[in-house]
Amino acid sequence: MDRETQLKLLKDMLLARAFEERAAEEYTKGNIAGFLHLYPGEEAVAVGVLNAAGPSDYVVSTYREHVHAMLRGISPDQVMAELFGKKDGCSHGMGGSMHLFDRQKRFMGGYGIVGETFPVATGIAYSIAMKQQPEAVICFFGDGAVNQGTFHESLNMAALWGLPVLFVCENNHYQIGTEIHRHSAVAEVYKRACGYRIPARRIDGMNVLEVYEATGQALQQIYAGTGPQLLEFETYRFRGHSMADPGSYRPKVEVEAFKDQEDPVAIAIRETLPCYPSADEISAAGPDVINKLCSQMDNLGHLDNRQLEALRSEVAQIVDDAVAFALASPEPTLEDAQAYLDCNRQQEVLI
Amino acid sequence: MAEEMFYWQALNRALYQQMEADDSVFLLGEDVGLYGGSYRVSEGLYARFGEWRVRDTPISEGSFTGLGVGAALLGSRPVVEIMTINFALLALDAIINMATKIPFMSGGQFPMPLVVRTPGGVAKQLAAQHSQRLEQTLMNVPGLRIAVPATPQDAWWQLNQAIRSDEPIIVLEHELLYFSKGEVDTQVEAPPMHRARVHRQGADLTIVTYSRMLQVSLQAAEQLSAQGIEATVIDLRSLRPIDWDSCVQSIEQTHRLLVVEEDSSFAGAGAEIIAGLSERCFYLLDEPPKRLAARELPIAYNGTLEAMSIPRPADIVAAATDLCQTKDAI
Numbered sequence: 001m002d003r004e005t006q007l008k009l010l011k012d013m014l015l016a017r018a019f020e021e022r023a024a025e026e027y028t029k030g031n032i033a034g035f036l037h038l039y040p041g042e043e044a045v046a047v048g049v050l051n052a053a054g055p056s057d058y059v060v061s062t063y064r065e066h067v068h069a070m071l072r073g074i075s076p077d078q079v080m081a082e083l084f085g086k087k088d089g090c091s092h093g094m095g096g097s098m099h100l101f102d103r104q105k106r107f108m109g110g111y112g113i114v115g116e117t118f119p120v121a122t123g124i125a126y127s128i129a130m131k132q133q134p135e136a137v138i139c140f141f142g143d144g145a146v147n148q149g150t151f152h153e154s155l156n157m158a159a160l161w162g163l164p165v166l167f168v169c170e171n172n173h174y175q176i177g178t179e180i181h182r183h184s185a186v187a188e189v190y191k192r193a194c195g196y197r198i199p200a201r202r203i204d205g206m207n208v209l210e211v212y213e214a215t216g217q218a219l220q221q222i223y224a225g226t227g228p229q230l231l232e233f234e235t236y237r238f239r240g241h242s243m244a245d246p247g248s249y250r251p252k253v254e255v256e257a258f259k260d261q262e263d264p265v266a267i268a269i270r271e272t273l274p275c276y277p278s279a280d281e282i283s284a285a286g287p288d289v290i291n292k293l294c295s296q297m298d299n300l301g302h303l304d305n306r307q308l309e310a311l312r313s314e315v316a317q318i319v320d321d322a323v324a325f326a327l328a329s330p331e332p333t334l335e336d337a338q339a340y341l342d343c344n345r346q347q348e349v350l351i
Numbered sequence: 352m353a354e355e356m357f358y359w360q361a362l363n364r365a366l367y368q369q370m371e372a373d374d375s376v377f378l379l380g381e382d383v384g385l386y387g388g389s390y391r392v393s394e395g396l397y398a399r400f401g402e403w404r405v406r407d408t409p410i411s412e413g414s415f416t417g418l419g420v421g422a423a424l425l426g427s428r429p430v431v432e433i434m435t436i437n438f439a440l441l442a443l444d445a446i447i448n449m450a451t452k453i454p455f456m457s458g459g460q461f462p463m464p465l466v467v468r469t470p471g472g473v474a475k476q477l478a479a480q481h482s483q484r485l486e487q488t489l490m491n492v493p494g495l496r497i498a499v500p501a502t503p504q505d506a507w508w509q510l511n512q513a514i515r516s517d518e519p520i521i522v523l524e525h526e527l528l529y530f531s532k533g534e535v536d537t538q539v540e541a542p543p544m545h546r547a548r549v550h551r552q553g554a555d556l557t558i559v560t561y562s563r564m565l566q567v568s569l570q571a572a573e574q575l576s577a578q579g580i581e582a583t584v585i586d587l588r589s590l591r592p593i594d595w596d597s598c599v600q601s602i603e604q605t606h607r608l609l610v611v612e613e614d615s616s617f618a619g620a621g622a623e624i625i626a627g628l629s630e631r632c633f634y635l636l637d638e639p640p641k642r643l644a645a646r647e648l649p650i651a652y653n654g655t656l657e658a659m660s661i662p663r664p665a666d667i668v669a670a671a672t673d674l675c676q677t678k679d680a681i
């Protein structure tokens with residue numbers, strides 16, 4: 001993979017982490033209320049999948065969707081303003097954290113009822129198929145959602161009619177507080193897809209490069225008209241289910257193991273930093289080249305270390321700006337709310 | 352240019368007309384395609400428009416209704432047929448949590464041109480699980496409209512309007528109305544989808560009703576007339592919103608109100624109608640308003656008990672006579 005792409009993935013993950021940690025902070029300050037489901041730990045999935053997605057693809061997501069929304073081009077300002085319930089939020093303060101929407105960006109919503117993303121995505125795909133467009137729908141869901149009837153009903157219909165859906169399982173092993181072996185008779189989600197003859201793979205969801213590549217391959221097949229695909233990404237959320245959940249049901253050793261060894265941000269940093277040539281390699285290259293290469297590598301190395309810091313401060317600034325934007329944005333009015341409900345009334349005047 | 356036809360034919364013609372006019376209209380549901388629909392409503396459409404626009408679905412009410420929601424997000428105009436309203440209970444997540452919430456919680460970004468057609472009501476000995484009405488379950492949902500066509504003409508008008516509308520709409524049909532006949536004028540301009548229709552004018556009392564109870568009320572009104580009581584019969588045609596003005600105008604003349612509904616009374620449509628009209632014209636009423644509704648029982652398979660469970664013409668006559676007892680005294 002080229003370095004530019006890796007840097008892009010890294011920046012997206014850094015922004016995702018910084019945004020969510022700041023959202024937690026703003027929640028404790030009281031600027032954000034209600035349910036707030038955060039994404040730290042799972043960044044590699046959304047970042048890998050949505051960087052591989054095409055600009056004309058549609059995305060349907062769950063209530064843990066701030067990062068997905070930003071990756072589709074909704075500005076951090078608009079997402080933060082929505083978390084604050086303000087009028088300049090992407091859903092104008094009507095949706096909040098769980099219901100981010102942006103028609104233009106083809107971000108078709110965050111859904112608060114587990115299992116709703118399946119039929120919505122299937123319907124979008126049906127509409128695409130009717131119009132014979134070379135587009136796909138990316139349908140996010142968690143491991144807990146696969147025991148809803150809609151999972152089975154929708155996979156059946158998507159396969160039956162060859163609809164262009166990429167089903168993306170963010171398997172973080174917990175449906176709120178119930179670990180997957182306690183909620184699923186078969187804990188490998190991808191295996192369920194074979195009951196509907198849908199090609200499926202299980203991928204390490206902590207490695208953004210693998211996520212990116214697997215998604216790209218699956219989407220190419222979907223664009224080619226071969227019907228739906230399912231990808232299961234094994235991941236882990238570092239926080240509780242929502243801000244109301246300390247996550248105390250999980251063994252500390254489990255959480256620590258993922259944080260220390262599997263932090264997707266750490267992996268992405270490791271893989272993005274260049275390998276420096278050893279002193280022996282440098283001297284073996286000869287004096288002139290040595291000086292040149294030394295200088296290049298040195299420069300590149302410094303650049304990268306600095307770049308990493310620069311990236312960190314860049315995303316910190318983006319998040320600061322988003323919070324400032326959200327704080328400054330006005331509250332929506334009751335008239336606004338009525339107008340949003342009636343957006344579909346056309347010109348009809350009710351008696 | 353009126354033509355006599357069955358209620359199902361009026362619906363069929365409306366579907367045909369809308370599908371012919373707009374490629375984004377499509378029909379989906381169980382047995383709507385090859386089979387032609389359980390009540391013949393989609394007869395001939397599969398052959399004319401093909402499988403992508405007349406889609407036979409698996410038995411998955413929750414997800415194929417949700418599929419309609421997703422397709423509507425992209426501007427398609429899905430008409431979802433749910434074979435009976437009893438099965439629509441499996442689709443309430445799609446109807447209530449998705450279709451009516453997405454336009455609102457997206458801040459007005461997504462209209463929802465979704466039509467769900469489904470028959471409710473007591474038919475002929477279908478027993479408790481296939482005889483529910485359930486309009487009360489759907490009435491308390493802001494953002495959802497409910498059209499209840501009672502005649503072939505209304506079926507023609509209201510289904511056409513529902514498909515053209517960008518709001519989520521339940522078209523609540525009735526199993527015993529599909530094979531009722533009536534005049535349909537396809538050329539005459541339709542009244543607003545939610546405008547009530549006065550079917551009979553009388554000075555003594557106002558009967559407010561909807562769906563199949565219109566026919567039953569009209570039969571009762573004839574019997575009442577023979578007894579010297581003249582009833583106005585109003586078909587609401589829409590349960591959300593409700594055309595209050597037409598009802599109030601009639602009560603201004605009659606000063607008596609009887610609501611006839613096929614659903615159970617407790618927290619039902621009649622409760623809303625009487626509450627709404629009491630707020631609007633309490634002092635016009637000479638007598639406490641009356642409700643006539645189904646018994647608070649599931650519907651029995653036994654035919655005699657089934658018939659006794661919902662209002663019959665004789666029940667309406669008795670209630671109206673009772674309500675008009677003081678008429679001559681005033």
